[in-house]
Amino acid sequence: MTIQNDGYFTEENSADVVAARNADAKDARLRDSVNILVRHIHAAIKEIEPTQEEWFETVMFLTRTGHMCDDWRQEFILLSDVMGVSMLVDAINNRKPSGASESTVLGPFHVADAPELPMGTNICLDGKGEPMLVRGRILDIDGNPIDGTKIDVWQANDEGFYDVQQKGIQPDFNLRGVFRTGADGVYSFRAVKPKFYPIPDDGPVGQLLGKLGRHPYRPAHFHYILEADGFESLTTHIFDPDDPYIHSDSVFGVKASLMAKFDLIEDPAAIAEAGFDGPFYLVEHDFVLARP
Template sequence: MDFTVESATSAVVGSFDATPDPRLREVMQVLTRHLHDFVRETAPTVGEWNTAIEFLTEVGRWCSDTRQEFILLSDVLGVSMLVETINGHEGGTESTVLGPFHMTESPRRELGDSIDLIGGTRVCVVTGTVRTTSGEPLADAGVDVWQCTEDGFYDVQQPDRQPAGNGRGLFRTDAEGRYWFRTVVPSSYPIPTDGPVGTLLGATDRHPYRPAHVHLIVSAEGYEEVTTHAFVAGSAYVDSDAVFAVKKNLMVEFVESTDAGAAAEYGVEAPFVHAEFDIVLHERS
């Protein structure tokens, strides 16, 4: 059969009919239909097609042990958040993007430890409780946190200025499901723009900024793991996050406290900033 504009899709879809894995067969056939529809609708020139291939090749070249440019591309196209939203669980804490900087293992830390290894100016204490959807506390849950400095940089972006593991920590909740750690108030920051994704944003006149936030991955045996953010309420760019990850239920008040007793309890000096962020995990089906 001749390969024509009209016959192309059925020919390629049919080539996957014998795929043993039914899910793989479904994905490849649906992908083919949508991709062919896109090509027919946009009618790219050969030169444009080559430019697209070169762009994707360059995205791959920028991936490394400490940077994931393909995740960044997925983020700015809203695909990461769409996948997270489709896979969310009603009643649990809403999920958000992993982001491109969870590329190094967080060091194990004890409750109350500081993840700020360079001495930021706005000392912050983050506290919370991990619970089930029925409200029961989850002891020994894992709380993996990572964030940028108050200047807007992650440790992997400044290996000459930040020690490895700065802004990162892996904690376990106590018997009552509580976690707490010391840090600094994070800043809004631009996603990396020195690679092909940054070039794309520039060509489309989109800004690269994200609102201030703390990343968390929370897990417990028998429950669905959640990847989420605690967004600093009132931060710049909460209405125009470059990766579309902001959800109103994840907005957290970072409140300045002058309570000397509370400060002493947390091992800081007053005044300090306090943020309370509880996590609800959905039972695994």
């Protein structure tokens, strides 16, 4: 006599049994998403064949990750970042036509109410660091300048810290500003040369990186959010291609198209023309926005 075991869990049919239990879910998108995750997780477990002790340590790692989360720290987002998941989700949701500037992750230090400033303003409020001039154009796919583009920019200082990380040390809104382009699409602002910095590595995600032989550092960069009527918004960075961590960003945010040469300008005539008192760094980078 053959005994049917439909609905009963075995090693071979494990994912199918779990999926069958989810059949009555009211949200089809949720049901399908969970079933896909279950299928891949079960396949990974079958390939790895963890011991009970190893699986318990996995559960405890996730528990410690949750305990590390609060209003100022989201350790699960950090885990998503270092596993490349955040960048993959960003890539899927920001597919651009050929020629448009690429996106990258927002990062945790954006401030929504940074002041709007006249074009060319120095966003360094404490006078520390090596001076820098950043400039370029905001264009459409056909190379036409975009009038009225809102440019929200922010950066870490020459020690690798954002203002919100050093309350009472850096002035509020240090190295932040919002600018708007004119009809020529040109933007420019003064800043300081940013420095690489580590993501928070004092928690379970940092411990995991250490066990995997990975460092926690992000290469030096500027953050941008670009918004213009009739165009898709763009959240992106520009990176220093000579940074020691440019090829090993801990959150996989670097793309070849987002590298912009940080040139040291020492020619007296060029220094005088730019209005600096001594040598400065120059970054020139154009952004191309796509229509929806």
